[in-house]
Amino acid sequence: MAPAITLAAETELSAANTGFMLICSALVMLMTPGLAFFYGGMVRVKSTLNMLMMSFISLGIVTILWVLYGFSMAFGTDSGSIIGWSSDYVGFTGIGTADLWDGYTIPVYVFAVFQLMFAIITPALISGALADRVKFTAWALFTALWATVVYFPVAHWVWGAGGWAFELGVIDFAGGTAVHINAGAAALGVILVIGKRIGFKKDPMRPHSLPLVMLGAGLLWFGWFGFNAGSWLGNDDGVGALMFVNTQIATAAAMLAWLIYEKIRHGAFTTLGAASGAVAGLVAITPAGGAVDPLGAIAVGAVAGLLCAMAVGLKYRFGYDDSLDVIGVHLVGGVLGSLLIGLFASGKGQSEVKGLFYGGGLDQFWKQCAGVFAVLAYSLVVSAILAFLLDKTIGMRVSEDDEVAGIDQAEHAETAYDFSGAGGGAARTAPATAPVAAAASKKVDA
Template sequence: MPPGITTLAADAPTLSAANTGFMLICSALVMLMTPGLAFFYGGMVRVKSTLNMLMMSFISLGIVTILWVLYGFSLAFGTDIGSVIGWSSDYVGLSGIGITQLWDGYTIPVYVFAVFQLMFAVITPALISGALADRVKFTSWALFITLWVTVVYFPVAHWVWGAGGWLFELGVIDFAGGTAVHINAGAAALGVILVIGKRVGFKKDPMRPHSLPLVMLGAGLLWFGWFGFNAGSWLGNDDGVGAVMFVNTQVATAAAMLAWLGYEKLRHGSFTTLGAASGAVAGLVAITPSGGAVSPLGAIAVGAIAGVLCAMAVGLKYKFGYDDSLDVVGVHLVGGVAGSLLVGFFATGGVQSDAKGLFYGGGLDQLGKQAVGVFAVLAYSLVVSAVLAFILDRTIGMRVDEDDEISGIDQVEHAETAYDFSGAGGGAALRTTASAPAPGTTAAPQTKKVDA
């Protein structure tokens, strides 16, 4: 997927069982990231919104999978049309693809590349959902996903990774999705929340995470799956570039987590589990575009810088008054921008390509290209996402009623609750009676078994 690279093995254009198996495993790892994201977000919301948060991620697995097969793969990776979109009739319904047909000179089948890229398409709109927690109708969200991937994600994926896409041809380096995934999702989140407004009680009521263990579980699954997300994006490992990306993913994530915790300790006086989880995700986001261009020492710098910047950015919502519920803007938009721009400083010219950053004698050329990619995707996604949200809000409505939001979106939208507090067992529980002891005694309160 990196710009300027069209084949991995020009001298060996036959199917590689090793690379094919590797890419299938990476595809499964990326798929696991969406349930991991669901747990990460689900633990960060209040109890009354847990299931809705889980479902906002899971529904993307259903909707985007079908759209990708029908036309998404064709729009993103079909024959270039005007450097802005692709289209190949053979890719519609994946019906014209031979089972042994290789992808663009690589050593893996087209089907393998298609399913790997599908998992990227699935998780990107799911990332947006964290900014909209507690207040969006599930039907409206499902329709938004359908429209958004069609008019935003598929075209942007073509710009960045499709042969002939204008950012691809410009030479913008985005190894695994800093622009196409994270800036794209973060800018979309900002566009939507500016349209739909704040949660009831924003900046007034406590809106603390209800389950930090669930958050940590989700962060761990994301970290684990991200190795497939990043290392797999070289589509094989015949030359060791994927191995470098694997190492840099671990290194940058560790550095970002430590940097976030250090900032948090100095700023607020505590090391929090939420900070550790958020810092790790910030590092994963930042190294995604840059990890194939930098050395391990550069990865430490990228992670540390992103950890501090994202930790600072999450508080901006209180200063500027936009309600980014779970810090999608602060982590994914800011982290994606930081990681993409830092390529222009730390690219060594000795890993995925010969492009060098400012600190390695490359001048400002690559930084300029990175800036074009960053701000083009940011502006397009922000504006189009806001327009889509505005249309849906004015037609079918994006938000649940205020009373439903206060009482809990889980019960209203899904007729379920995440936790059953009525008691364990087969329908009976012990309850303490309210009767007072006789005067002058210290008898314990009476209990009796009642139906739960």
């Protein structure tokens, strides 16, 4: 994501690029409701609304934090290659409508709102690992704290001018490290603290609505074009178009690879596998799509689809309860996509950097390793500490009774589906007509 690669400086606003970026921002915003549906369909009926709300609340909390200080921390003037800060960005008080993002033809406001959508969806991704068992108040507070001490600094490391990963030359076009590895490592850190769901590995915990899962996956796939192609911050030189094409290619390859593995391993092609494979491909191509060519995108997608399908079963082997496979898909997919840049970078996309298979040696691979494992370690440790502190103060988990009975009713006083009128319809709810009443009267008389 820009400003990792700086285009030639322009002094005039481009209406085309501005409009393009506003559309991309709206597409990325749509991904959070899409994620809510994707996760919501994967849980049991009694947790559906809670899963939806754990994503939706991020739209509220992170938006306000981003305006107050988050944008300043992520993209303000660098301090020690660790964090940014610019008083003009605090509350957006010093941003004028005509101010352009440095080196680009879009307003600062447009860049800020596009980046906001990334900040919103990243903590929402974590929620899938915690399904069925976390207090909503604790989750909301965790979201605010995690965005402040993890996401905003990491975004500066990776994308902010002066951030250490930015200066090192780590390539992350649209969020392999800052979004997916960050969220996946955080998910692992939290679940190691809060423990397993009641009945994990004993009770069936199947998705309650696979159509809802497929709807969510479709919305994610659609919105991801804005997520990825928009990260070049314009459409002047074809790099954004390359990213758009590679997004489609890698996603398709990953979905097919996942389904093939699933058929060989389990004997069936499942809709859940198709949806999960597509998301794995989207995750993996996110950091790499501007650096690889279309054949490289097929390789990235296929590797991610296969290895992520294998990785989701690790939770049963090692005993960590990653409810909706955030670690298996987002952490593993993000690591793969980021590291494969060091092998498949073609030198003909966002930069002239080449990977091992294109004659570039292992220099870029080691840079990618540095970015990947630094973000993974930082997010894992800090997220676990945050979860531990919240658990010891306000408590992270709902009571055992509430978890068994259903977190929707306990935390939200609602249920996703009202079955009280099942089978009703007009014939049961409408007043009886004269012929119906007459027939009923004759039956009684008889």
